[in-house]
Amino acid sequence: MSENSNIGHLCADKQCEAGLTEHVAFRWLGSRGERMECTFGNLQRETARFANVLDGLGYKAGEVFFTFLPKVPEQFFAFLGSLKMRLITGTLFSNFGGDALLDRLGDCAARGIITRRSFLKKLRPIRDRLPALRHIIAVDVEENEEPGVLSYRSLMGKAAPSFVVPDTDPETPSVLHYSSGSTGKPKGVLHRHRSIGHQRRTAQEVLDLRPDDIYWCTADQGWVTGTSYGIIGPWSLGVTQIHHDGPYDAERWMQILSQEGVTVWYTAPTALRMLMREDDGLFRKFDLSKLRHVCSVGEPLNPEAIHWGRKVLGKEIHDTWWQTETGGIMISNRPGLPIRPGSMGKPVAGIEAAAVASDGTPVPDGQQGNLCLRPGWDSMFISYFNHEDVYRKKFHHGWYFTGDAARRDKDGYFWFVGRTDDVINTAGHLVSPFEVESALLEIDEIVESGVIAAPDDILFEKIVAFVALAKGCQWSTALELKVRMHVANRVSSIATPQEIVVIDSIPKNKSGKIMRRLLKARYTGTDPGDLSTLDA
DSSP states (O other), X not given: OOOOOOHHIXXXXXXXXXXXXXXXXXXXXXXXXXXXXXXXXXXXXXXXXXXXXXXXXXXXXXXXXXXXXXXXXXXXXXXXXXHHTTOEEEEOOTTBOHHHHHHHHHHTTOOEEEEOGXXXXXXGGGGGGOXXXXXXXXXXXXXXXXXXXXXXXXXXXXXXXXXXXXXXXXXXXXXXXXXXXXXXXXXXXXXXXXXXXXXXXXXXXXXXXXXXXXXXXXXXXXXXXXXXXXXXXXXXXXXXXXXXOXXXXXXXXXXXXXXXXXXXXEEOHHHHHHHHTSOXXXXXXXXXXXXXXXXXXXXXXXXXXXXXXXXXXXXXXXXXXXXXXXXXXXXXXXXXXOOOTTXXXXXXXXXXXXXXXXXXXXXXXXXXXXXXEOSOOTTOOOEEXXXXXXXXXXXXXXXXXXXXXXXXXXXXXXXXXXXXXXXXXXXXXXXXXHHHHHHHHTSTTEEEEEEEEEEETTTEEEEEEEEEEOTTOOOOHHHHHHXXXXXXXXXXXGGSOSEEEEOSXXXXXXXXXXXXXXXXXHHHXXXXXXXXXXXX
């Protein structure tokens, strides 16, 4: 009989079967100084309770359920409990605004969502436009409130602490994340339970996780890093995690690394670049001797960060490259592989990568090409939810085209060059320029908008918005505040432009498409290139 491939089962129940019932699964550190420990036995019981809650509410395998929470314990219980029920389980970034929520929940006809009371103000205005949404479960209300808004505490208090996870075929759909596109709404990236195989292997091979490690992944569970390597990979290995529900704070972060005895740390280049701006004396205040291994994810790791890590932390920082679509680490620096500062590293075991021309032919070493992967790895996404036509376009000539450009050197190391589309990577978060442009056009004073990425020392890329104002309108501090607040509330705080440039009109080609490269050339002062398609 084959092993049950269910991610929830393998991350909780299987660990208890392996004798880890009393082993700490995570230490939760709250933003107000709260602290709690959860063993794998606790994790098994609480995820079972939540699976029983969903079963009692009538959910069926294959329906879509979302978490919309910050990094709190209920996030993990709900995520794994939903997967135990074989629901398609999505996570939403807690800073998402109303439009972003509507696009994602509506696209996949989500049946339920778990959130907190303070987030209901984002959900109430859009609920009438989400006919499939049956239940909103609030973690911090004592009793059921308005129709369809249920109390997590009340439901969990009545639920049994054991649940028999149905046999789950590895091809069963599992996790759903939304990825930004450059010219349309975000697409739902759907994975399968089979992904846990690759996530487990790379947690060992790249993150170097060992049974007695204390591991801290700083990523939010609203993004794929926070699920693949902030839940699935480490818990499939029975590793203790630190989960900190608080913002970036250099001293607090160093305190966590020191006091919690963190041995493996997975964070983002933006955070490292922010730490680089601190006085070196801060780091001498803390004992980081237990920290064995540091990895980075989200955007290219600049060589200066690697040199800083060696000098100030006394640690190597290992860059990793992957995507929401890949589900797990594809190319990386890792133990036993000498680091070449600025390089993504080499493909991990079982992954074939290449820099190829548009016809699928590999380009010579040293030359730029499309970064492509040979399909078939365990954590590869299986569709863009309800957008199979877009999914199929990502695969041709026997390759998955990632949308990134790269070059490979003669020794097999890959070097990131840039995106082949207009998606913006700001602080490791991919932002759709289309979403920001659409939000800007909802403002009465703005008649045209165009959004680009520009290089930034901290964020890697910053969001720059070009706007054309309605006749008779003048730019002002008050209007700028209105624009920033509107984008934050409609899309997310991450999508708020760092700069806003007022121009007479937005350049478009003859078919009406925004020519973002011309806006970028104007901003950077570079050659705009061919103007033959510009609509005069």
